[in-house]
Amino acid sequence: MAVYTHVPSEEMAAFLTRYDTGELVSAKGIAEGVENSNYMLETRRANGASERFILTLYEKRVDEADLPFFMDLLDHLGANGCKVPRFIADREGQKLQQLAGRPACLIEFLSGISVTEPTPAQCLAAGRAMGELHRASEGFAQERRNALDLPGWHDLADKCGTHLDDIAPGLAARVTQELAFLDAHWPNALERGVIHADLFPDNVLMSGDAVTGLIDFYFSCTDIRAYDLAIMHGAWCFAADGGAYHAARGASLVRGYTVAHGLSQAERAAFPILCRGAALRFLLTRAYDWINTPADALVTRKDPLAYLRRLDFYAQANPADLLGA
Numbered sequence: 115m116a117v118y119t120h121v122p123s124e125e126m127a128a129f130l131t132r133y134d135t136g137e138l139v140s141a142k143g144i145a146e147g148v149e150n151s152n153y154m155l156e157t158r159r160a161n162g163a164s165e166r167f168i169l170t171l172y173e174k175r176v177d178e179a180d181l182p183f184f185m186d187l188l189d190h191l192g193a194n195g196c197k198v199p200r201f202i203a204d205r206e207g208q209k210l211q212q213l214a215g216r217p218a219c220l221i222e223f224l225s226g227i228s229v230t231e232p233t234p235a236q237c238l239a240a241g242r243a244m245g246e247l248h249r250a251s252e253g254f255a256q257e258r259r260n261a262l263d264l265p266g267w268h269d270l271a272d273k274c275g276t277h278l279d280d281i282a283p284g285l286a287a288r289v290t291q292e293l294a295f296l297d298a299h300w301p302n303a304l305e306r307g308v309i310h311a312d313l314f315p316d317n318v319l320m321s322g323d324a325v326t327g328l329i330d331f332y333f334s335c336t337d338i339r340a341y342d343l344a345i346m347h348g349a350w351c352f353a354a355d356g357g358a359y360h361a362a363r364g365a366s367l368v369r370g371y372t373v374a375h376g377l378s379q380a381e382r383a384a385f386p387i388l389c390r391g392a393a394l395r396f397l398l399t400r401a402y403d404w405i406n407t408p409a410d411a412l413v414t415r416k417d418p419l420a421y422l423r424r425l426d427f428y429a430q431a432n433p434a435d436l437l438g439a
């Protein structure tokens with residue numbers, strides 16, 4: 115359950131009077147997500163027309179100072195043909211508000227559902243959507259450092275320390291060994307650009323095989339572009355429990371991306387290493403949350419070991435199996 119901050123309905127209704135959205139009819143906390151508090155709002159205008167919105171209160175990892183970057187990026191991507199939600203301004207032109215003591219924004223609602231076990235056709239469409247996103251972001255001039263880059267993984271591993279071994283015996287040593295490998299082999303020279311950095315199936319809204327929306331840009335940053343595809347590969351191409359690898363999903367995802375954006379020889383050659391880095395990144399953030407979130411907290415902790423299994427897979431994978439022919 116990701117509603118960390120409870121907003122009384124009177125406060126929510128008063129908040130909405132700042133906007134041209136009509137009056138609040140219903141507000142429901144959204145169970146999905148782990149980072150922020152999200153509510154689905156329904157409003158009704160004087161003419162009876164109803165509309166839906168997302169209300170997000172920023173918690174935990176989102177720094178308020180980064181919100182203008184995310185807002186400008188989504189404006190830019192939307193203007194360049196990507197299906198991303200707009201941040202909605204109040205009557206005075208303000209998009210960033212305070213609600214219940216937290217930074218908060220009203221956001222356009224996009225329809226669609228997230229898939230759990232994607233088909234190759236859905237992977238193709240999702241890969242294409244990421245390729246289009248990377249193309250569309252080429253004219254975006256702002257930059258944001260990725261705090262969860264290789265030095266950031268070292269920091270996280272240090273913070274987790276020997277508690278990693280409470281999750282699985284030997285995990286601390288495995289992480290140290292992997293960091294040493296990545297320090298020696300990370301492909302820093304690859305092309306960089308704006309990346310989403312968390313384009314998991316739950317952040318892609320779909321209708322059948324078509325992508326209807328890309329959401330949750332709160333990790334977006336400037337980093338190696340093909341690393342974004344590697345993150346997607348780990349998130350889309352394994353059984354939901356992190357078990358079996360589905361080669362047909364991997365081939366379709368990469369094909370969709372390649373059609374929309376292209377993937378250079380250097381990016382292909384480095385892809386297994388990028389996948390190892392992506393797997394370690396999610397292993398570490400999940401492990402950190404596992405260690406630091408009480409077992410009875412309202413949020414469902416995500417399993418770090420599902421990413422250890424992916425890491426082990428990528429460490430011995432044949433590149434052709436990851437990329438398709």
Ligand SMILES: Nc1ncnc2c1ncn2[C@@H]1O[C@H](COP(=O)(O)OP(=O)(O)O)[C@@H](O)[C@H]1O
Nearest residue numbers: 144146147148149150168199222223224329330
């Ligand atoms: N713009 C949107 N349109 C429709 N649904 C959304 C939108 N933004 C968020 N959601 C819903 O809220 C859930 C949590 O949002 P998300 O941004 O992923 O939260 P978190 O940052 O906490 O992980 C999503 O899985 C989706 O169901």
Ligand SMILES: N[C@@H](CCOP(=O)(O)O)C(=O)O
Nearest residue numbers: 147148149312314330396416
């Ligand atoms: N995708 C990450 C967690 C971040 O959650 P999201 O709901 O913001 O995508 C993971 O699976 O570890």
